[in-house]
Structures are given as C-alpha cells and as structure tokens.
Amino acid sequence: MLSAITKRFIPSLPVLSRSMSVAGSPFKLALVQLAVTADKEKNLKHARAKVLEASKNGANIVVLPECFNSPYGTNFFPDYAETIPEGTSTKALASMAKDANVYLFGGSIPEKEEATGKIFNTLTVYDPSGSLIATHRKVHLFDIDIPGGIRFQESDILSAGSWLTHVDTSYGKIGAGICYDIRFPEMAMIAARKGCIAMIYPGAFNTTTGPMHWELLQRARAVDNQMYVAACSPARDESAAYHAWGHSTIVGPNGDVKATCEESEAIIYAEIDPQDIINRRKHIPIYSQRRFDVYEDVAESVEEGNNGHVSLKQDKVNEL
Numbered sequence: 001m002l003s004a005i006t007k008r009f010i011p012s013l014p015v016l017s018r019s020m021s022v023a024g025s026p027f028k029l030a031l032v033q034l035a036v037t038a039d040k041e042k043n044l045k046h047a048r049a050k051v052l053e054a055s056k057n058g059a060n061i062v063v064l065p066e067c068f069n070s071p072y073g074t075n076f077f078p079d080y081a082e083t084i085p086e087g088t089s090t091k092a093l094a095s096m097a098k099d100a101n102v103y104l105f106g107g108s109i110p111e112k113e114e115a116t117g118k119i120f121n122t123l124t125v126y127d128p129s130g131s132l133i134a135t136h137r138k139v140h141l142f143d144i145d146i147p148g149g150i151r152f153q154e155s156d157i158l159s160a161g162s163w164l165t166h167v168d169t170s171y172g173k174i175g176a177g178i179c180y181d182i183r184f185p186e187m188a189m190i191a192a193r194k195g196c197i198a199m200i201y202p203g204a205f206n207t208t209t210g211p212m213h214w215e216l217l218q219r220a221r222a223v224d225n226q227m228y229v230a231a232c233s234p235a236r237d238e239s240a241a242y243h244a245w246g247h248s249t250i251v252g253p254n255g256d257v258k259a260t261c262e263e264s265e266a267i268i269y270a271e272i273d274p275q276d277i278i279n280r281r282k283h284i285p286i287y288s289q290r291r292f293d294v295y296e297d298v299a300e301s302v303e304e305g306n307n308g309h310v311s312l313k314q315d316k317v318n319e320l
C-alpha cells in the first residue's frame with residue numbers, strides 16, 4: 001500500500017471525486033420581501049396576502065424573510081417567541097401553504113423550546129397540503145462588532161441550531177440556512193454534494209454588511225457549488241432600530257443574478273431549471289474534478305436523518 005506521503009509525490013494518481021447526480025424538475029420560485037411591523041397579527045395577515053399573490057402569479061415555491069413575524073432585534077425575540085408546531089405563526093403558515101397550494105419556506109420566527117426555555121431563530125417549511133416537512137434552527141449565530149458600523153450579539157438571547165437541513169420537494173432537494181449561515185461555505189457545499197439543487201436563505205443583512213457582502217456571498221455560494229442560491233430579506237423600515245438591507249436576490253448556477261430588487265417591499269420571481277445545473281457542471285466540470293486525495297470531502301462526514309435533518313455521523317461525533 002502506498003503511504004500518504006508517497007501518494008502526494010505521484011501526480012499521476014489523482015482520486016477524482018465521483019460525479020453527483022442532479023435530480024429535479026423546473027419550477028417558479030418567489031421571494032417575498034415583506035414589510036414587517038411590530039404587530040405580529042398584522043405581519044401574519046400581510047404575509048398570507050403576499051403568499052397568495054405569489055401563488056396567483058404562478059409560484060410553486062414561496063419564501064418569506066428572516067424574522068417575518070417580529071422586528072429583528074434580541075430585545076424582541078423573547079416576547080415574540082412561540083413553540084413549534086403549536087404556535088400561532090406555525091398554524092398560520094401551514095394554512096397559507098395549503099390555501100396557496102405551494103411549498104412554503106416560512107422565513108424564520110423566534111422559537112421557544114418548551115422543555116428548555118431556549119430560544120432559537122427557526123425556519124419552518126411546509127408542503128402544498130400544509131404539512132410541516134422541515135425545521136431549520138439558525139446554526140451560526142450573528143455575533144459581530146464592526147466599529148463605526150454595527151454590533152449585534154444574537155447569542156445574548158438565542159441558542160444555536162445543531163443540524164443542517166435538506167428539504168425533499170417534488171421539484172428536487174433544497175438546502176436551507178438562515179442569514180449568517182450563508183457566510184459558512186461548508187453548509188452550501190455539503191448541500192450541493194448531497195444532491196440539493198438550491199440553497200434558500202431567509203436573511204436580514206443590514207446597511208453596513210449588506211452593501212459589502214449580501215450579493216457577493218450568494219454569487220460565491222452559487223458559483224462554488226454550481227447550484228441556485230436565493231436569499232429573502234424583510235423590506236427596510238427606516239423607523240426600526242435595525243435597518244434591513246433588502247435586495248432579495250435569486251442567483252443561478254453560473255453565479256448570475258436571475259432576479260433582484262431594492263429595499264422596499266416586493267416579490268421577485270425566477271424560473272429554476274435543474275438542467276441549467278447539469279449544463280454548467282458539464283461545461284466547467286469542477287464538480288467532478290475535486291481532489292479528495294488531497295483534501296477531505298466535507299459531505300462525507302454527515303448523514304441524512306428524519307425531517308430533512310442532516311447531522312455529523314456518529315463515529316465523527318465520538319471523535320470530538
């Protein structure tokens with residue numbers, strides 16, 4: 001057997017990654033850049049009207065923004081937090097999905113876990129019959145401090161999620177993250193290598209980080225993984241303490257912006273075609289040219305469980 005060192009010095013022994021299949025069918029994606037207020041009931045009603053509007057316009061999958069039922073701020077989270085699936089927002093989202101006959105990525109809400117009292121920033125996903133098919137708790141908490149820009153410490157109040165989320169839909173498998181999760185490329189890379197055709201991120205960047213990184217990160221995740229990427233923000237409210245960047249955007253597998261908008265309320269649409277992923281991967285075959293003899297395939301360390309949850313394999317957990 002060749003030692004690892006010997007292998008490194010024999011360039012004719014590349015271990016090319018296996019090519020992963022892309023399974024899916026075309027669909028119309030809508031992102032609702034919702035105007036969010038401090039009135040939860042009003043937010044739920046307004047979200048419902050917009051989801052129905054998107055469906056009337058032919059959308060098959062509809063996405064709401066991060067914190068769509070509450071203003072975005074750690075001081076608001078405890079008051080707005082609800083249990084899932086018993087809470088008002090979960091019920092409202094389930095009926096929106098059913099009445100609109102769409103898959104609904106229901107933005108995120110502050111979730112209170114009954115048993116522990118912990119609060120999470122949680123996305124819930126519904127199928128067109130209104131059944132809850134996945135939950136994603138924000139894995140990477142937004143703790144930053146940019147002098148002269150913005151300081152935000154989600155971890156003062158929130159706990160972090162501990163699984164990745166890949167949702168099975170009749171259009172194909174879709175990965176989900178929330179906002180700051182987009183800054184961690186491993187999540188999107190694992191999703192792509194596990195067969196997801198898109199990553200969907202409800203998110204609320206702000207007027208400091210938005211202009212620097214919002215579109216750049218979406219295009220980076222898309223071009224690295226040759227997959228679709230969509231990020232859905234709340235509309236900007238100048239009277240709120242947190243000024244969301246807006247600019248909800250859908251990016252194609254070539255890193256190309258398919259649809260975007262400014263900071264006001266809007267619904268944006270794009271046709272998603274998995275064949276485009278297959279073409280990009282054929283033309284620029286980085287997908288199958290990876291060198292897993294030189295570095296590890298991060299997707300190999302995780303396994304898929306129930307409800308779209310993807311977690312570190314047990315033997316890896318034991319190693320930690």
Ligand SMILES: NC(=O)CC(=O)C(=O)O
Pocket residue numbers: 142178179180181183203204205206209210
């Ligand atoms: N709000 C977030 O979670 C992330 C964000 O604004 C940023 O990464 O910038």
